Amino acid sequence: MQNKASTVVVLGTGGTIAGTAASDADNVGYTAGQIGVASLIHAVPALVGQALEAEQVAQLDSKDMDHATWQRLAQRVAFHLQRPDVAGIVITHGTDTLEETAYFLHRVLAPTKPVVLTAAMRPSTSLLADGPQNLLDAVGVARHAQARGVLAVLGGAVHRAADVRKHHSYGLDGFNSGDAGVVAWVEEGALRIVGAWPQGDALGLEAIARPSAEWPRVEILISHAGADGAIVPALVALGARGLVVAGTGNGTLHHTLHDALLDAQRGGVRVLRCTRCAEGAVVGQTDGALPSAGALSPVKARVELLLALLTAP
Numbered sequence: 001m002q003n004k005a006s007t008v009v010v011l012g013t014g015g016t017i018a019g020t021a022a023s024d025a026d027n028v029g030y031t032a033g034q035i036g037v038a039s040l041i042h043a044v045p046a047l048v049g050q051a052l053e054a055e056q057v058a059q060l061d062s063k064d065m066d067h068a069t070w071q072r073l074a075q076r077v078a079f080h081l082q083r084p085d086v087a088g089i090v091i092t093h094g095t096d097t098l099e100e101t102a103y104f105l106h107r108v109l110a111p112t113k114p115v116v117l118t119a120a121m122r123p124s125t126s127l128l129a130d131g132p133q134n135l136l137d138a139v140g141v142a143r144h145a146q147a148r149g150v151l152a153v154l155g156g157a158v159h160r161a162a163d164v165r166k167h168h169s170y171g172l173d174g175f176n177s178g179d180a181g182v183v184a185w186v187e188e189g190a191l192r193i194v195g196a197w198p199q200g201d202a203l204g205l206e207a208i209a210r211p212s213a214e215w216p217r218v219e220i221l222i223s224h225a226g227a228d229g230a231i232v233p234a235l236v237a238l239g240a241r242g243l244v245v246a247g248t249g250n251g252t253l254h255h256t257l258h259d260a261l262l263d264a265q266r267g268g269v270r271v272l273r274c275t276r277c278a279e280g281a282v283v284g285q286t287d288g289a290l291p292s293a294g295a296l297s298p299v300k301a302r303v304e305l306l307l308a309l310l311t312a313p
């Protein structure tokens with residue numbers, strides 16, 4: 001079943017999906033963000049003749065993603081979403097920070113139409129590139145009448161922005177949604193829906209209207225054996241207005257870090273505590289003095305804190 005609005009806009013931002021290597025056997029020694037998004041579409045025969053528009057928003061290795069690109073991307077996504085002829089948006093992205101961009105767009109736009117991020121673990125020149133199939137699947141999801149919200153489509157799985165996570169540094173099946181599970185599977189172009197579509201209210205573009213150079217500094221710390229709380233005042237002196245701390249296990253912290261973070265919080269710095277575990281949430285109020293980010297990963301908690309500071313009165 002498809003939407004009446006028929007156009008899918010594909011926004012390119014770079015990544016391995018647009019990467020090239022000198023040899024088709026090389027899946028690591030490549031340069032990300034080399035091929036334009038229009039060429040990525042033309043490389044997939046099943047997409048030729050479909051109602052697609054391509055727009056290059058950025059061309060970078062997503063390890064270098066920055067706030068200015070996030071701001072521009074959110075603006076372009078919002079622009080195309082309000083067009084009645086647009087069924088949905090696809091964003092080609094690098095795998096490395098895809099989950100952060102997805103969560104950022106989810107919190108800012110919470111769209112009713114589908115906004116589908118996709119990527120590849122292997123460059124476009126690879127003997128067995130995964131990008132073309134992921135792009136084809138993503139376009140199919142962006143056109144699907146029931147799909148909504150910010151999603152990530154990779155390896156035949158449809159993930160919610162809030163749950164998706166890159167869990168493998170190299171393997172083809174590099175993403176999962178932890179214990180939340182996926183929304184759907186893409187099977188030969190059809191969707192088998194097994195979960196709920198993303199929910200939540202949009203903060204709106206006005207939340208991120210300030211020039212990105214003025215966005216507050218929010219840093220991530222990790223609690224570990226031998227941790228030293230001295231890092232906290234150093235970051236505050238650098239101008240940090242928010243600190244996310246990835247705690248051990250259920251969000252517990254080395255006592256030196258805990259004390260230093262409490263001091264910073266008393267001084268007006270916002271602190272958010274999460275777990276450094278790959279799966280699970282901070283459960284209960286084990287440390288009511290330092291607020292918990294619940295099930296958010298450290299990088300998504302950082303987005304949450306950044307937006308909280310941007311929208312603070």
Ligand code: SIN
Binds near residue numbers: 015
């Ligand atoms: C990137 O994130 O841009 C490079 C790595 C990848 O896409 O897999």
